[in-house]
Amino acid sequence: MAVRVRQAGLMACAALMLVQCSGADDMPAPDAASRDMSPAAEELDALALESGALPDSAALDPAGRYGRRYEGGSDSLCLVPEEAARGRYRFGVESRIGADEYCRGAGRARLSAGKMLLRFEGAGRDCLIVARYEGDRVEMPGGLDLRCAALCSSRGSFAGVSFPRVDRSAEAARAMQDSRGRPLCR
Incomplete structure (x- = not known):
């Protein structure tokens, strides 16, 4: 289990580095209407939730x-x-x-x-x-x-x-x- 969490964390860091270094200056800025997350951002969030780095707020009782x-x-x-x-x-x-x-x-x-x-x-x-x-x-x-x-x-x-x-x-x-x-x- 610890190996899987570590692998997920390493994959999340690698994906983040790719997003940061992918020439984002060439990309147009998103407008206010497009608030959907990119597939890379969704994957990072999913990995962070799976590894426990981010809490799953939907699963937490707010009481x-x-x-x-x-x-x-x-x-x-x-x-x-x-x-x-x-x-x-x-x-x-x-x-x-x-x-x-x-x-x-x-x-x-x-x-x-x-x-x-x-x-x-x-x-x-x-x-x-x-x-x-x-x-x-x-x-x-x-x-x-x-x-x-x-x-x-x-x-x-x-x-x-x-x-x-x-x-x-x-x-x-x-x-x-x-x-x-x-x-x-x-």
């Missing part, structure tokens, strides 16, 4: 705690599986910047093709965010629907916020609290 603290604030996200629906989750999210600026909301989520669909309930019920799920992090897009502003203070925003995974435990996610001491995942 758990996500977040980080930094000098100016904190970002928290919890994902708890819904009991009745496989592949669906309840979530709570809060992003704080300083003492006065924040975004906060909760709702239902589901995973679809590497994307985390976050549909908010309550004050931001018209807000839907399609975040990127990478197995060990959830990343909000840089631009959000204006209806999501109802979830935030005057200068707060979820735009571009990244939530690294802290724990894979659904119990730990259920125990998370927001900055006011209330359960984050309801």
Whole structure:
């Protein structure tokens, strides 16, 4: 098994070197409409997944705690599986910047093709965010629907916020609290 993993890693490195040295300067730049990966890139990704160098985010259960603290604030996200629906989750999210600026909301989520669909309930019920799920992090897009502003203070925003995974435990996610001491995942 170790020999096969090493061979896959060597093949991935060789393929990457070929792509890098193949005269890419002569090739036209891809336009925004062509976002499909080249066969060489797809093969590299497949080899990296097979060797374990990249996690297979589609196979990882997203339930758990996500977040980080930094000098100016904190970002928290919890994902708890819904009991009745496989592949669906309840979530709570809060992003704080300083003492006065924040975004906060909760709702239902589901995973679809590497994307985390976050549909908010309550004050931001018209807000839907399609975040990127990478197995060990959830990343909000840089631009959000204006209806999501109802979830935030005057200068707060979820735009571009990244939530690294802290724990894979659904119990730990259920125990998370927001900055006011209330359960984050309801």
